[in-house]
Amino acid sequence: MQPAARLAAAIELLAEIGAGGEAADRVVDRYFRHRRYAGKQDRAAIAGIVWHAIRRATSLPWLTGTGAHPAPRLAGLAAAVLSGFADAATVDRWCDGQGHAPAPLSYEERAALARLGEDRVPPDWVQGDYPESLGPLLLRRFGARLPTVMAAMAGRAPLDLRVNRLKAGREAVLDELRGLGLQVEGCALSPVGIRVAGRERLGPLAPFAEGRVEVQDEGSQLVALACAAAPGQAVADFCAGAGGKTLALAAEMQGRGRLLALDIDAFRLKRMEPRLTRAGIDQFVERAALDPDLLAREAGAFDAVLVDAPCSLSGTWRRNPLARQQATPERVAELAALQGRILDQAAGLVKPGGRLVYATCSVFVEEDEDVVAGFLGRRGDFAAADHAALFPGLAGGPLGLALDPAAQGTDGFFLAVMMRAA
């Protein structure tokens, strides 16, 4: 494909993604499946522009001077320049409407591209690519580290796998994956984690198809490990969703004891079924939609309860760059109130002497330590565990442990362990 045609393809893709309804990576995959003529280099160049436009979506209004989010076409043109695909003059020349090239630039588009080259000092939120309104929340968490963390958030998330200890050990799986030609190493923090270099299609590979590994960020693995679930215990996963942490808990329990996966949304629970089958634990894991009768029936029945709470997803911006735009301080405050209510409900299931683990993939203190402090203020029978002693090499604070892509190389995560008085 000619460079101008690649640019046109990137713009077309951005328009499809902007139409919404589907995750960006799915739209990109489908687009290329239907365009077999696009070679490897074409795909890399087109996807490079598209991902750049998505990653910089928050700051494009300032950079282009449009004030509002630019249309997909201008976003693509600007991303081509910002990513170094071509300079503004070349983009202007390519856009002649001939063959597969984009239509000629409008006056406004030409002015917007010219602004990209102006010598202006971007404000912190543009440099860090976050909504201006979230600046105070991010500064509260990261302080002087904020630019470093946001640079790490702009990178690509690594591919991490969790070894299913029910079926295999980490060393054996590392050998197996290396034998299949993958470049892999053990994760630094999770004893069941494997980090894969590059992007690999795992679906067809035997260790994945046969349930010896699952895709799971190292931070998520630590959340499950913080539950200290052991064979023979009773454990509840209160916000189980599609079961990422449930699977990890089942493996720690070696399929012995009782594991109850709960969620307010029965449809999400349904989605965990194929994963349970692949991991060989579909008979072991009980599933139930939350309701008040169940909460009353199961009160005080569990050694450990995990609350992997719904949150702003601000720790996952590497994977979901567009989630930046959905978070606002008001939304964060609403979520914090919901998280407090969920913790209160879940706490009722914990046995005296049992453990309550609260986790989010949010980096905002408002959804993390503040929620824990509020809960501990309401429930004198729970106390925060010693977070410094939870994982070797990870220094926790009094109310929990926060992970981020710059410090630990994981997604942004928070976890707190609270023990109920015996």
Ligand SMILES: C[S@@+](CC[C@H](N)C(=O)[O-])C[C@H]1O[C@@H](n2cnc3c(N)ncnc32)[C@H](O)[C@@H]1O
């Ligand atoms: C972060 S997701 C869970 C992800 C899941 N634990 C995993 O590892 O794949 C949060 C889940 O909380 C559920 N949820 C939302 N409100 C809830 C509530 N009030 N009580 C229980 N679960 C709730 C959502 O349906 C969603 O599945």
